[in-house]
Amino acid sequence: MLRAFLFDTLSGAKIRIRRQIRRTNTGKGHTNLTMTIGRIADRKRAELARRREQSEQGGGPARIEAQRRRGKLTARDRIALLLDDSTFEELDPFVLSRPTDFDPPGKSHHPGDAVVTGHGRVNGRLTFVYSQDFTVSGGSLSEVVAQKICKAMDLAASAGAPIVGLIDSGGARIQEGIDSLSGYGSIFHRNVRASGVIPQISAILGPAAGGATYSPALTDFVAMVSGIGQMYITGPDVIKSVTGEVVSLEDLGGAEIHASRSGVAHFSFESEETCFAELRRLLGFLPQNNMEDPPEHRGADDPARTDEALAHLIPDSANEPYDMLAVVVRAVDDGVFMQVHEGFARNILVGFARMDGRTVGIVANQPNHLAGVLDIDASSKAARFVRFCDAFNIPIVTFIDVPGFMPGTSQEYGGIIRHGAKLLYAYAEATVPKVSVLTRKAYGGAYIVMSSKNLRGDVNLAWPTGEVAVMGAEGAVNIIHRTRIRSSDDSDETRRRLVEEYEERLMNPYIAASRGLIDNVIDPAETRPRIIRALEMLRNKRETLPPKKHGSIPL
16 A cells, blocks of 8 residues: 555656646746746845845944054955955855853844955965954954964965965954964964965064964064054053053054064064065065975076176275175175065074075175174074075075174073074075075184085185184184283284284185185175076985984074
8 A cells, every 4th residue: 555655646746747847838837937036046146245245344334444544454455455356265254253141132243253264366376365354353363263264274284375364353252261262272283283384474464462473473474564563462551560661552562663673573564555565575485385496587687697896895894894785686686685574683684585586595694783793683583584495495595794693691691502503503404505605704603603514505605805714813813822922022013913924824715615615716796697506506406304303493
């Protein structure tokens, strides 16, 4: 009986389907069905458009207007400036934060919550981005916001593409308690996992306080916009209550402070528009990931170009300063050098340029500031930059004029030994091509640290004005000939004569060249073509480190 029932049921269904098909294939029935389907589809599309518009409105027109009154762009304005036109593909625009016990009655939850995430193109290359939206709950980090950011980071790592975080947040969403703190932990974990795998960049475009500061600090580059970007662990109110110190937000954690004193910010810009233009420029120097080489952009600058002006830059007096930046810009393609950490530890220069179209990382002592001496900040600044270049297959070109490490109790108590060891470690560890040019002096331990042959420098060049020694001539003579000077009738004249003899015999690059520690002494005018030919020779360099989990870099 069951089989007969099923047979009758199925037969009846088939008959009804055939009748429906006949009706829809003839005139009015067909039209009515099409109109019905069309109305349903239109309603669904209208609902999608309404929801998308609601998501794109963030916290609503009033809060968007308040954001702009503060002199700040919206989260979506920022993405539009960073990415190539019409390339942004959004992720998770409809997710909602979870209700909490602290929500007021009738509170609405904004689709997408307090961050906009997705991917697009920068200079035609895939780039991921997340932009915190201050118009929604002050840009605070909820569990959902953290999940959106983590999803974008995971996709960036999987796709092998850079990620840029646009930070404008009041911190953890207090109403969610431990869930928001857990979200920060998830982000930090991904920052560390992606370090050295894909470029990570942060732009501070509003407040970043407490735990919110650590994700930017874990990324490769931090940019801040003056007047609106602020980073601090504890705010002015807490500082006042604990220490009695009174300080403004800007003096505590503004862009200029972090770009010049703390070194937290690599770049400081006057406007958001300039910030995004420069971030696009920065990305143009970098590879997509650690398995690729940086992009090449050959211009009109002749790789064989010489420059006679370089032969006249070094002053006759060894103690007279000059601008190493002038050496760098005359040597690189089209004089274009993008400085990193320009305002911090100005006794050393680091940044990106191109040589015959190839990206190179530049490290250069700056005699114009503190005589180019290596101190705590300069050592840490250069070490971090060298390690970044090594992680992302960027050759390192070093210009050397260093009298030594900074003396003094403040440096010794501050740990100049361990900070100087960071730079030594970075150069010794780096396996990318390393080319150096000694322009004037390299004394003592600072000679060894600055990409010396002993730290596996590949090509070490020197100008005829170069000097390699344990210390300067006067200091050496005072130690070596102390007794002779004291016993002479005219100690000053004896010291002067001995210094001249020491300089003539030892203070030149040919002693080091005779021992193979300098590969060649070159005409300064030929600096550019010599570096380019060395880099071309090293293009296919392959060098590996002993198997290990990781080294233990001095802290």
